[in-house]
Amino acid sequence: MNIFVCVKQVPDTETKIQIKDDKSGIKTDSIKWVVNPYDEFAIEEALKLKTSLGAEKVYAVTLGPQKRVQDSLRIALAMGADEGVVIDSEEAMDTRTTAKALAEAINKTGNPGLVLTGKTAIDDNSAAMVQQLAGTLSFPHCTNVTKIEAADSTFKVEREIEGGAKESFEITGPCVLGATKGLNNPRYPSLPGIMKAKKKPVTVHTLADLGVSPSDSGMRFTDYKLPAEKPATKMLEGDVDAQVDQLVDLLKNEAKVL
Amino acid sequence: MKALIFLETNNGKIKKSSFELVKWCADNNITTQSVILGDFNDDIKTQCETYGVENLTVFKGDTSYSPLNWAKSLSEEISSSSANLVLGSSSVLATDLFSRASIISTGNYVNDCTELNLEGDKLTPRKPLYAGKCSCAVEFMNENTKFVLMRPNQLPSGEEKSVSTNISEKELSNSEASVKATGVSESTSDKADLTEANIIVSGGRGLKEAANFKLVEDLANVLGATTGASRAITDDGWVPHSMQVGQTGKTVAPSLYIACGISGAIQHLAGMSGSKVIVAINNDPDAPIFKKSTYGIVGDLFEVMPKLTEKFKSVL
Numbered sequence: 001m002n003i004f005v006c007v008k009q010v011p012d013t014e015t016k017i018q019i020k021d022d023k024s025g026i027k028t029d030s031i032k033w034v035v036n037p038y039d040e041f042a043i044e045e046a047l048k049l050k051t052s053l054g055a056e057k058v059y060a061v062t063l064g065p066q067k068r069v070q071d072s073l074r075i076a077l078a079m080g081a082d083e084g085v086v087i088d089s090e091e092a093m094d095t096r097t098t099a100k101a102l103a104e105a106i107n108k109t110g111n112p113g114l115v116l117t118g119k120t121a122i123d124d125n126s127a128a129m130v131q132q133l134a135g136t137l138s139f140p141h142c143t144n145v146t147k148i149e150a151a152d153s154t155f156k157v158e159r160e161i162e163g164g165a166k167e168s169f170e171i172t173g174p175c176v177l178g179a180t181k182g183l184n185n186p187r188y189p190s191l192p193g194i195m196k197a198k199k200k201p202v203t204v205h206t207l208a209d210l211g212v213s214p215s216d217s218g219m220r221f222t223d224y225k226l227p228a229e230k231p232a233t234k235m236l237e238g239d240v241d242a243q244v245d246q247l248v249d250l251l252k253n254e255a256k257v258l
Numbered sequence: 259m260k261a262l263i264f265l266e267t268n269n270g271k272i273k274k275s276s277f278e279l280v281k282w283c284a285d286n287n288i289t290t291q292s293v294i295l296g297d298f299n300d301d302i303k304t305q306c307e308t309y310g311v312e313n314l315t316v317f318k319g320d321t322s323y324s325p326l327n328w329a330k331s332l333s334e335e336i337s338s339s340s341a342n343l344v345l346g347s348s349s350v351l352a353t354d355l356f357s358r359a360s361i362i363s364t365g366n367y368v369n370d371c372t373e374l375n376l377e378g379d380k381l382t383p384r385k386p387l388y389a390g391k392c393s394c395a396v397e398f399m400n401e402n403t404k405f406v407l408m409r410p411n412q413l414p415s416g417e418e419k420s421v422s423t424n425i426s427e428k429e430l431s432n433s434e435a436s437v438k439a440t441g442v443s444e445s446t447s448d449k450a451d452l453t454e455a456n457i458i459v460s461g462g463r464g465l466k467e468a469a470n471f472k473l474v475e476d477l478a479n480v481l482g483a484t485t486g487a488s489r490a491i492t493d494d495g496w497v498p499h500s501m502q503v504g505q506t507g508k509t510v511a512p513s514l515y516i517a518c519g520i521s522g523a524i525q526h527l528a529g530m531s532g533s534k535v536i537v538a539i540n541n542d543p544d545a546p547i548f549k550k551s552t553y554g555i556v557g558d559l560f561e562v563m564p565k566l567t568e569k570f571k572s573v574l
């Protein structure tokens with residue numbers, strides 16, 4: 001049995017976003033790329049569960065232009081994943097087509113007992129991959145997971161729902177689980193880990209190898225725009241009493257939000 | 259076009275954001291079928307009759323959420339109603355349900371939309387990307403069922419419109435046994451959920467210590483507001499993570515967001531810059547939060563907040 005972790009490379013949260021002149025996307029030349037923060041929880045959990053599940057290997061899987069995404073894959077390998085799988089593609093695809101490519105790559109590698117990934121990616125925040133990947137693999141899923149206890153192929157998981165409540169489930173694997181903050185504290189890659197990662201095997205697939213075509217997509221993102229400028233901030237002058245009086249008046253009579 | 263509207267229930271009531279969708283469809287003359295899964299009672303029925311829900315299917319069964327069974331029942335309703343648009347409000351549950359059902363029903367799924375533009379029969383939602391640093395139009399390229407989730411508080415609020423709701427009852431699927439719900443802990447708050455709240459008062463590290471979060475609670479109480487927090491203080495355990503607003507917390511869009519002792523880091527702004535009116539209270543005139551605010555008070559929150567609470571008490 002193998003564990004698979006799907007890792008997405010995303011722009012660092014501090015990166016300035018600029019739009020291409022034809023509005024078809026963002027300019028990618030000066031972006032700093034990082035591993036999607038939620039996927040780091042997934043990688044950590046895969047490494048922790050490898051022993052308790054008696055898994056043979058932990059595979060890190062990623063999709064994107066190989067030249068670029070291999071950096072993120074190396075981080076997963078340096079943290080401790082055994083092997084890498086890259087689906088080399090420059091194409092923009094919708095989430096269901098991406099899910100299909102990942103599912104094919106996982107099945108080709110073989111014997112998935114558990115698939116982990118972040119509950120969402122912070123770039124497009126689609127929060128779709130856990131469910132769509134599970135649907136494509138015909139596995140059960142659970143997302144927003146903050147706790148996993150695994151024995152054989154039974155997964156006792158806890159997930160966070162609205163209002164701060166926790167919901168618990170017992171899932172019969174193989175399954176896809178979506179990691180969120182609180183699940184664990186991801187380790188930093190160690191220096192020996194980084195050295196070892198350089199020698200770990202990485203398999204590269206094209207979309208065609210996996211029988212997936214970007215034209216299967218039913219949706220695309222167009223007409224990118226920067227947000228409209230906010231009107232100038234009204235700074236309230238005077239002593240505290242005057243500021244408080246003005247604020248309450250403005251909220252009541254100008255903004256009308258009370 | 260025919261829309262299936264998912265009315266999400268929480269604590270025995272339909273969430274108010276669901277009625278934004280009912281109104282949007284009515285305003286655009288779109289034929290609708292609505293659907294409720296699991297939870298149903300007389301209060302919910304009254305809500306439907308008050309807010310113009312004309313046709314409703316209720317899937318009765320286990321009220322605890324089961325991802326696979328719910329997705330199956332939703333897909334069943336999509337086929338039987340021949341809907342080609344499925345609408346819901348973005349939430350933890352709806353995101354999970356819609357994306358899974360979009361595989362069963364071979365549909366196109368998009369969440370967290372902030373606009374829903376309709377020209378003739380062509381629907382083009384917009385959604386924010388990169389934590390709101392830009393947005394894009396979502397173009398559908400085939401006729402497959404569209405699964406669209408709107409961020410709450412973006413469309414006009416639902417409107418009272420008395421109707422007699424035509425209800426049909428079905429059995430919620432229970433055939434999928436690979437995921438078994440084993441329990442739910444008590445919700446930690448009886449206030450409106452952050453993502454649904456109309457007013458939010460949030461506190462950050464400027465509060466200095468956990469006990470001072472009371473200043474935030476006091477102000478929130480007079481306003482009937484929900485409380486939120488920056489990551490600095492959820493990480494330090496002053497308040498639970500579920501209260502965190504921002505890129506790795508909740509995305510909120512209330513009418514009024516009051517940020518107290520929060521610097522306005524990009525990751526915090528990502529979660530709240532969609533708010534209609536933003537008030538910042540901070541003693542540093544250069545704090546980035548002021549750039550995104552509607553109204554700013556440069557001052558010591560320990561002085562400003564109690565006075566503001568008193569003032570609201572006297573006028574509200």
Ligand SMILES: Cc1cc2nc3c(=O)[nH]c(=O)nc-3n(C[C@H](O)[C@H](O)[C@H](O)COP(=O)(O)OP(=O)(O)OC[C@H]3O[C@@H](n4cnc5c(N)ncnc54)[C@H](O)[C@@H]3O)c2cc1C
Pocket residue numbers: 013037461462463464465487488489490491502503504505506507508518519520521522523524525526529539540541542545557558559560
């Ligand atoms: C990947 C990633 C994801 C993140 N996700 C989130 C997220 O989801 N949400 C989030 O909030 N953060 C997030 N962060 C953290 C974020 O970068 C900031 O560190 C955090 O928001 C700071 O919280 P703060 O404003 O409370 O604290 P600080 O930045 O320390 O600001 C405290 C503010 O209080 C003011 N202050 C101090 N004393 C007073 C006083 N007496 N009266 C009035 N004002 C006072 C100060 O002037 C200052 O502006 C994330 C970071 C990373 C790297």
